[in-house]
Amino acid sequence: MSLTTTPAAGGHDGVHEPVFVGDTRARLEQYFTLYPTKQACLLPALWMVQEARGWISEPAIGEVAEVLGVTPAYVKGVVTFYTMYHTHPVGRHFIQVCTTTPCGLCGAEDTVRALLQQTGCGDLGATSPDGRFTVVEVECLGACGFPTPIVVDDADFIESVTPDKVPEILARYP
Amino acid sequence: MGFPYPSDPRETVVLSKYFGDAGARSFDGWTQRGGYEGLKKALTMTPETIIDEVKLSGLRGRGGAGFPTGLKWSFMPKGDGKPHYLVCNADESEPGTFKDREIMRWTPHGLIEGCAIGAYAIGAERCYIYIRGEFTDPWREMTQAVAEAYARGALGADAFGSGQRIDIVLHRGAGAYICGEETALMNSIEGKRGNPRIKPPFPAQAGLFALPTTINNVETLAAVPHIMVRGGEWYKSLCLSNPKSTGTKLISVCGQIQRPGNYEITMGTPMKELIYDMCGGLRPGRTLKAVIPGGSSVPIMNAVEAESCLMDYEGLVAAGSMLGSAGMIVMDDTADMVYQIWRLARFYAHESCAQCTQCREGTAWTTRILERILAGKGTDTDFQLLLDLADNMTGKTICVLSDSCAAPVVSGIQKFRGEFEAYISGSRQPVVAGV
Numbered sequence: 363m364s365l366t367t368t369p370a371a372g373g374h375d376g377v378h379e380p381v382f383v384g385d386t387r388a389r390l391e392q393y394f395t396l397y398p399t400k401q402a403c404l405l406p407a408l409w410m411v412q413e414a415r416g417w418i419s420e421p422a423i424g425e426v427a428e429v430l431g432v433t434p435a436y437v438k439g440v441v442t443f444y445t446m447y448h449t450h451p452v453g454r455h456f457i458q459v460c461t462t463t464p465c466g467l468c469g470a471e472d473t474v475r476a477l478l479q480q481t482g483c484g485d486l487g488a489t490s491p492d493g494r495f496t497v498v499e500v501e502c503l504g505a506c507g508f509p510t511p512i513v514v515d516d517a518d519f520i521e522s523v524t525p526d527k528v529p530e531i532l533a534r535y536p
Numbered sequence: 537m538g539f540p541y542p543s544d545p546r547e548t549v550v551l552s553k554y555f556g557d558a559g560a561r562s563f564d565g566w567t568q569r570g571g572y573e574g575l576k577k578a579l580t581m582t583p584e585t586i587i588d589e590v591k592l593s594g595l596r597g598r599g600g601a602g603f604p605t606g607l608k609w610s611f612m613p614k615g616d617g618k619p620h621y622l623v624c625n626a627d628e629s630e631p632g633t634f635k636d637r638e639i640m641r642w643t644p645h646g647l648i649e650g651c652a653i654g655a656y657a658i659g660a661e662r663c664y665i666y667i668r669g670e671f672t673d674p675w676r677e678m679t680q681a682v683a684e685a686y687a688r689g690a691l692g693a694d695a696f697g698s699g700q701r702i703d704i705v706l707h708r709g710a711g712a713y714i715c716g717e718e719t720a721l722m723n724s725i726e727g728k729r730g731n732p733r734i735k736p737p738f739p740a741q742a743g744l745f746a747l748p749t750t751i752n753n754v755e756t757l758a759a760v761p762h763i764m765v766r767g768g769e770w771y772k773s774l775c776l777s778n779p780k781s782t783g784t785k786l787i788s789v790c791g792q793i794q795r796p797g798n799y800e801i802t803m804g805t806p807m808k809e810l811i812y813d814m815c816g817g818l819r820p821g822r823t824l825k826a827v828i829p830g831g832s833s834v835p836i837m838n839a840v841e842a843e844s845c846l847m848d849y850e851g852l853v854a855a856g857s858m859l860g861s862a863g864m865i866v867m868d869d870t871a872d873m874v875y876q877i878w879r880l881a882r883f884y885a886h887e888s889c890a891q892c893t894q895c896r897e898g899t900a901w902t903t904r905i906l907e908r909i910l911a912g913k914g915t916d917t918d919f920q921l922l923l924d925l926a927d928n929m930t931g932k933t934i935c936v937l938s939d940s941c942a943a944p945v946v947s948g949i950q951k952f953r954g955e956f957e958a959y960i961s962g963s964r965q966p967v968v969a970g971v
């Protein structure tokens with residue numbers, strides 16, 4: 363649900379090391395048993411790529427297409443539909459912050475400002491010069507009673523983030 | 537309970553009884569609290585008697601549309617020899633709504649039970665639970681609970697020794713509000729872009745993987761085990777107003793209110809009691825200006841309408857709005873209605889899947905016109921322009937996302953026209969840079 367415009371897909375990660383080998387391959391095989399088609403394993407497969415590499419490069423799209431028996435163009439169409447998949451490298455820690463109406467009514471914009479300032483990102487969608495953070499604005503995170511929620515690295519959901527709590531939260535992500 | 541605040545005596549706690557009680561998250565903890573009795577009982581009943589009991593209870597869908605659940609289940613073909621699917625909609629992305637998240641975080645086994653009963657009732661061996669990608673805590677709790685339910689024999693080839701196969705598969709979304717729409721969600725599970733499908737065919741004929749499918753919201757399914765244990769009559773008796781609205785309802789209250797949280801009320805509770813008694817009213821010195829009662833997709837109510845309405849499906853329709861997903865957004869006298877409506881329009885413009893011209897163009901232009909007004913460059917003709925756009929966006933598209941964008945605009949202009957006029961006449965300073 364990122365609101366930040368990112369460049370079109372097309373990033374390249376240099377020499378592409380295959381993702382679906384060893385344990386990751388085994389996990390994918392496990393997914394094959396849970397759905398009647400291989401195509402249905404596309405979202406899980408893309409999550410595995412993003413977990414392993416931090417983003418989904420053009421060669422990774424090709425690899426996913428191959429293991430699932432669909433075309434790279436098809437995979438790209440799906441990747442770009444869903445806003446949580448990154449088609450370009452992002453900072454070491456990726457922060458999504460909600461600014462939709464309910465959070466907006468409770469000061470979400472102040473939280474965004476504090477995050478942009480203290481991470482050194484400056485702008486939404488930009489990565490800080492030290493490569494540590496990227497901050498994006500997103501739509502409702504489904505926790506509107508706890509303004510303002512943020513999600514860090516697709517893994518940590520943190521409720522009730524006000525500007526005064528920002529330094530302590532950022533310190534957890536070296 | 538008014539989670540995260542302590543329970544209020546005026547609530548009727550059924551689904552939220554164990555919110556905040558980490559002990560309820562494990563299989564044993566859940567069983568000690570009376571859990572899994574509903575599933576065990578259901579497995580001794582026939583699918584038909586389960587559906588009859590749910591019909592009797594009057595339970596209606598909690599995902600937004602309020603369709604009677606028992607009736608929906610009865611649409612599934614019988615004896616067709618095809619695999620059937622149950623899908624649980626845990627995509628919860630409607631601004632203002634945050635109840636399904638608490639059900640999954642605190643009572644994951646309650647949802648598993650509801651899904652298992654639903655699957656058995658509609659002749660499905662497999663249920664997919666579609667959890668939005670951002671819900672990392674619910675994902676963790678559900679993953680753990682499903683694994684435990686398999687290990688303890690509640691799920692699998694022989695659920696609780698009944699001979700019935702019931703599998704639950706968790707599917708993680710990846711960021712798209714539109715995937716909460718039932719057919720978009722099915723496409724998303726199938727590994728496609730989340731575009732809603734044209735209906736018919738309806739899911740009961742051709743849903744997930746083109747097979748007969750029922751889709752229900754988390755809260756709907758979580759209510760089912762309670763109906764199994766305590767009976768449809770009991771559930772039906774939880775009603776303070778219209779007999780077509782029964783049971784308890786989790787209301788997610790947020791925005792400019794003293795104690796935001798999830799409040800479980802009996803259907804028909806006055807909104808005034810919810811706002812002023814249970815939620816502690818507005819912030820000191822503030823007065824109520826507006827309420828969006830059913831998630832951001834329903835018409836905005838002014839204070840008079842809000843303070844006199846009853847919280848159930850019919851009560852909110854009578855007051856000119858809808859219960860929707862029951863995400864209640866409260867705004868006090870400091871709220872700038874034009875700005876808030878613009879922000880909502882921007883949400884819909886961003887989330888439109890862009891298949892339908894009326895929606896793709898309509899949501900984008902609505903946002904731009906509102907932005908122009910906020911920049912002090914609006915004109916008197918903008919009212920008609922916005923209303924014409926809204927008319928073109930209502931009832932004409934594949935799904936109702938388009939209508940949802942029009943609802944706050946039309947009701948906002950109707951009820952808060954003066955605030956728009958203030959920007960247009962220049963008596964109010966522009967709040968955004970020129971467009």
Ligand SMILES: Cc1cc2nc3c(=O)[nH]c(=O)nc-3n(C[C@H](O)[C@H](O)[C@H](O)COP(=O)(O)O)c2cc1C
Nearest residue numbers: 597598599600625627628629716717718752753756
């Ligand atoms: C744009 C859009 C978004 C929706 N989002 C959700 C959602 O996040 N969760 C949900 O349960 N239902 C959502 N719905 C409603 C579903 O399409 C569907 O009606 C519901 O899941 C059916 O379950 P129920 O009968 O138990 O309510 C949405 C509908 C639309 C049109």
Ligand code: SF4
Nearest residue numbers: 889891892895933935
């Ligand atoms: S109304 Fe909007 S969101 Fe719904 S199908 Fe059409 S374009 Fe997509």
Ligand code: FES
Nearest residue numbers: 460465503505506
């Ligand atoms: S509006 Fe911010 S979490 Fe819902």
